[in-house]
Amino acid sequence: MQSFKKTLTGEEPKAAAKPAEVKTEKKAEPKKEEKPVANKITVGHVHMSGCTGCLVSLADNYLGLVKILDDYADLVYGLTLADVRHIPEMDVALVEGSVCIQDHESVEDIKTTRKKAKVVVAVGGCASYGNITRFARGGQVNQPQHESFLPIGNLIDVDVVIPGCAPTPQLIRNVCVMAYLLLRGTEEQKALAGKYLKPLMALAKRGTTACFCDLMNDVINQGLCMGCGSCAAACPVRAITHEFGKPQGQRDLCIKCGACYGQCPRSFYNFEVMDEFEGILELIDGAMK
Amino acid sequence: MGTELGKYKVCVSARSTDKEIMWKAQDGGIVTSLFAFALEHGIIDGAIVAGPGARPWQPRPFIATTREELLSARGTKYNISPQVSWLKEATRSFGLDKVGIVGTPCQMQAVRKAQLYPVGMRDVPDKVALAIGIFCMENFPYKSIQMIVEDHAGTKLQATKKMEIGKGKFTVITERGKSIALPLKITHKYEQPGCHVCLDYVANLGDISTGSVGSPDGWSTVFIRTKKGEETWNKAIAAGCFETKPIEQVKPGLDLVSKLANEKISKNKKTVEERATFGVNKALRNPYL
Numbered sequence: 001m002q003s004f005k006k007t008l009t010g011e012e013p014k015a016a017a018k019p020a021e022v023k024t025e026k027k028a029e030p031k032k033e034e035k036p037v038a039n040k041i042t043v044g045h046v047h048m049s050g051c052t053g054c055l056v057s058l059a060d061n062y063l064g065l066v067k068i069l070d071d072y073a074d075l076v077y078g079l080t081l082a083d084v085r086h087i088p089e090m091d092v093a094l095v096e097g098s099v100c101i102q103d104h105e106s107v108e109d110i111k112t113t114r115k116k117a118k119v120v121v122a123v124g125g126c127a128s129y130g131n132i133t134r135f136a137r138g139g140q141v142n143q144p145q146h147e148s149f150l151p152i153g154n155l156i157d158v159d160v161v162i163p164g165c166a167p168t169p170q171l172i173r174n175v176c177v178m179a180y181l182l183l184r185g186t187e188e189q190k191a192l193a194g195k196y197l198k199p200l201m202a203l204a205k206r207g208t209t210a211c212f213c214d215l216m217n218d219v220i221n222q223g224l225c226m227g228c229g230s231c232a233a234a235c236p237v238r239a240i241t242h243e244f245g246k247p248q249g250q251r252d253l254c255i256k257c258g259a260c261y262g263q264c265p266r267s268f269y270n271f272e273v274m275d276e277f278e279g280i281l282e283l284i285d286g287a288m289k
Numbered sequence: 290m291g292t293e294l295g296k297y298k299v300c301v302s303a304r305s306t307d308k309e310i311m312w313k314a315q316d317g318g319i320v321t322s323l324f325a326f327a328l329e330h331g332i333i334d335g336a337i338v339a340g341p342g343a344r345p346w347q348p349r350p351f352i353a354t355t356r357e358e359l360l361s362a363r364g365t366k367y368n369i370s371p372q373v374s375w376l377k378e379a380t381r382s383f384g385l386d387k388v389g390i391v392g393t394p395c396q397m398q399a400v401r402k403a404q405l406y407p408v409g410m411r412d413v414p415d416k417v418a419l420a421i422g423i424f425c426m427e428n429f430p431y432k433s434i435q436m437i438v439e440d441h442a443g444t445k446l447q448a449t450k451k452m453e454i455g456k457g458k459f460t461v462i463t464e465r466g467k468s469i470a471l472p473l474k475i476t477h478k479y480e481q482p483g484c485h486v487c488l489d490y491v492a493n494l495g496d497i498s499t500g501s502v503g504s505p506d507g508w509s510t511v512f513i514r515t516k517k518g519e520e521t522w523n524k525a526i527a528a529g530c531f532e533t534k535p536i537e538q539v540k541p542g543l544d545l546v547s548k549l550a551n552e553k554i555s556k557n558k559k560t561v562e563e564r565a566t567f568g569v570n571k572a573l574r575n576p577y578l
Contacts, residue, residue, distance in 0.1 A: 057411075162408075163408050163409075164408050164409050166411075167408075168407045168408070168409070168410060168411040168412070168413075169411065169412070170407045170410075170411070170412070170413075170414045170415075171406060171407050171408060174405070174406075174407075196405075199406070200406075218574055222573055222574045223482045223483065223485075223486075223573065224483050224486060224574065224576055225483045226369075226393075226395045226428065226481060226483035226484055226487065227369035227370075227371050227428075227481070227483070228371060228372065228373045228374075228392070228393075228395055228396045228398075228399040229350065229371025229372055229373035229374025229375070229376075229396075229399070230373045230374075230376075230399045230402070230403065232371065232374035233373055233374050233375065233376045233377040233378065233403070233409065233410060233413075234377070234408055234409025234410060235409060236409060242371045242374060244369070244430060244431045244432065245368065245369025245370070245371055245430060245431065245481075246369075246430075257409075258408075259408050259409030260409065262406070262408035262409070263402070263403065263406070263407075263408040263409045263410065265395065265398045265399040265402045265576075266483070266486075266576040267576065268576065268578075269398065269402065269576050269577055270577070271488075271577065273405065274398065274401055274402065274405065274494065275295075275296070275493070275494075277401040277404060277405055277494060278515050278516070280405060281404060281405070281414070
């Protein structure tokens with residue numbers, strides 16, 4: 001773990017320094033507009049049909065976002081954020097929102113995104129599972145015929161999903177840092193990032209629907225629930241309570257964001273990452289300093 | 290196996306020096322004393338503990354922000370308290386920046402998953418200041434506890450003063466001093482099924498974990514596992530909160546803890562394996578894949 005931290009400075013891996021020392025080093029030489037870090041990854045934010053809450057969540061990393069853009073990733077595409085009209089080549093596409101299949105531009109955009117991006121991340125419930133857009137029935141001016149919205153996984157292959165409505169700033173941050181390590185890190189860092197991202201990649205393969213029912217079908221009915229309470233804490237609409245220690249969902253309230261199932265320790269649980277929690281949390285902390 | 294006790298820095302046998310806490314403590318009063326100390330010294334702003342619920346001996350997780358509230362949660366209840374359900378709320382409605390939480394090994398896993406993969410746990414990762422894990426062989430649903438106490442032990446839940454599991458017995462002690470010891474063979478079938486895939490006995494992921502096993506009556510075995518745990522523990526020791534003995538000098542000692550941990554882990558590993566061939570060419574889901 002020590003070696004991860006040492007090399008996580010954005011520069012090429014050298015046997016240098018703790019994060020603290022790196023920080024002072026950087027402060028000493030004020031940066032101008034020239035690219036301070038040569039091997040950043042390129043990231044784009046692709047906005048499909050969503051409420052921009054996911055983008056706000058990314059921004060809610062505050063200085064962490066600045067750090068990410070300073071040292072780890074160049075934002076090469078993003079409505080209002082980057083002055084770029086057409087979706088360019090990029091390493092990682094953070095896609096927010098579901099695809100309206102009656103809107104040809106959206107359909108083309110998501111296909112282009114798949115072509116141009118090495119890694120496609122479905123950020124948030126809409127891109128991952130449809131979320132609140134599942135309830136759309138059309139009828140809004142000025143495009144009343146726009147009534148069918150699909151999660152991006154129904155149109156293209158998705159590599160990583162980040163469920164939740166809104167997805168948390170911290171999980172988006174973690175995925176950004178891990179994507180950087182995966183694409184630019186040392187062998188050791190690549191291995192760690194691979195292990196970290198694996199369950200989120202498996203979630204992408206699992207399917208494009210989500211509901212409180214996932215807890216019933218794949219956790220409680222499977223004899224795996226032990227009543228920890230994670231689902232109730234994760235639910236953004238407080239649809240989940242616990243009766244005699246087991247989750248009860250008000251299914252009419254469920255917005256199908258996938259947070260409860262994703263947060264459940266019995267949906268996925270990878271010992272190799274989890275047992276290293278202290279080191280990995282310090283690593284991410286260090287990367288944000 | 291060698292890994293059954295998890296990573297730890299120090300292991301001691303300890304008991305609280307606080308008479309008020311010890312008066313109604315399960316064993317060494319470790320959890321209540323540590324939280325009381327942490328609260329008093331600003332290490333935590335509040336702690337999620339298992340207080341009295343709607344029915345006799347039913348726990349209800351709540352956020353204790355005073356010593357009196359902590360005291361109301363002393364003792365083990367042996368049925369499900371969804372501790373993690375308050376984890377996000379603690380940082381939001383309650384506005385805590387430094388959250389303490391006590392829980393079973395699976396709940397510690399849930400806390401760490403909430404920190405590493407905060408799917409719905411916005412702003413939680415940096416706010417877990419002290420997570421105390423308790424040793425756990427298995428847990429019971431509330432109705433199981435009711436059946437064990439009322440049907441098997443033949444006493445009322447309201448008249449029960451204390452429940453204990455140890456030395457192969459489930460012991461119910463009544464307010465009038467009667468002690469009914471049931472062999473665990475009787476209680477096994479009432480266990481919560483979700484516990485049977487759990488591969489952690491001594492709360493490997495707590496900052497500190499504690500339980501009666503390994504130490505003499507009235508004392509607890511304490512593992513100090515993380516930097517946060519060590520820091521808090523050392524301060525508490527310096528403040529005279531605990532009497533301690535080196536674990537090597539007490540009976541039955543760590544060997545018994547290891548033995549029970551290995552028993553639990555190998556039994557449950559077998560359960561996980563058997564789930565793979567549960568039906569005819571049909572497996573039950575494995576949460577660890």
